[in-house]
Amino acid sequence: MAVTPKQRRTQEERTAQTRLALIEAAISAIHEMGYTGTNTATIAERAGVSRGAMLHHFGTRAALMAEVVRHVFEGEMAEYEETRLATGLGDRLDDWPKLLWSVLGRPSGLAVLEILQATRSDAELAASVVPMQEAVERSALQVMQGAFGGNEVLARSVMRLMVWSVRGLSIAERYLPHREENEAAIALLSQLLKLAAPDGTMVPLAALGKEKP
Incomplete structure (x- = not known):
């Protein structure tokens, strides 16, 4: 039939x-x-x-884990955009530490972090997950550059600074649960970005990247 x-x-x-x-x-x-x-x-x-x-x-389990990484990323990006459209949070670069903090510390974000950490000692997992994570980062990078400018190197540096600072604080929140201190750290990162890029874009940061230490 x-x-x-x-x-x-x-x-x-x-x-x-x-x-x-x-x-x-x-x-x-x-x-x-x-x-x-x-x-x-x-x-x-x-x-x-x-x-x-x-x-x-x-x-394989590794293939499933790669799909977990992709699925979580797509859900996070959709939520960021919904929040931006509904509240305006995310229109400025210095909004993003708070926005990331509201999402990356959830069970889905912490699960992805555990998967990424596990790739260090699991070659099969790394072969499936690392390319997926790299693809996720490239997609996020395009969004970041489209919204805030900056060349690829600068945009990637700023994105990693924000994302991995927040991921690190999400670990602290789980094992050293001092909510006020962790939220204060997020607020401090936002303020530092606001001071460094007062117009809310990456343009002022380009000059900082050229300074010699």
């Missing part, structure tokens, strides 16, 4: 739902138990599918 377009769409929807369930299950498991404490059986059980079904959709 021929498969109708409607049936094909239904199968595609089921596939997408299963993949999303596995990604979300991986995020929750890694956040609760850490990357090393999370295995494929646990992820499959949380997603409500068999381990074989999980491997059918992603092939």
Whole structure:
């Protein structure tokens, strides 16, 4: 019997739902138990599918982790844009430490951080995740340059300063939970960026990058 377009769409929807369930299950498991404490059986059980079904959709755990990185990034970028449109937060460069802080410390952001850290001792994981992370950074870099100018080297430096400062503070928030101090550090980073780039773009930072130490 021929498969109708409607049936094909239904199968595609089921596939997408299963993949999303596995990604979300991986995020929750890694956040609760850490990357090393999370295995494929646990992820499959949380997603409500068999381990074989999980491997059918992603092939390997490393491939699933790469998709977690991509999925989280796309969700974060969509949320940043929604916040910017709704509140205006994000129109200036010095808005971004606060904006990043509101998102990167969530379970999804912390799960990605654990995955990235695990690539150091897992060659298979690194082979799947590192190229995905590099692609994510390139996409973010294009957005950053489009919004605030700067050449690629400068934009990448500023982006990494902000993102990894916030990621580091998100680790501190988890293991040294002094919320007021961590939020004060975020506010300080924003103020430093505002002083260095008072017009809210990267243009003034280009001159700083040319100064000799």
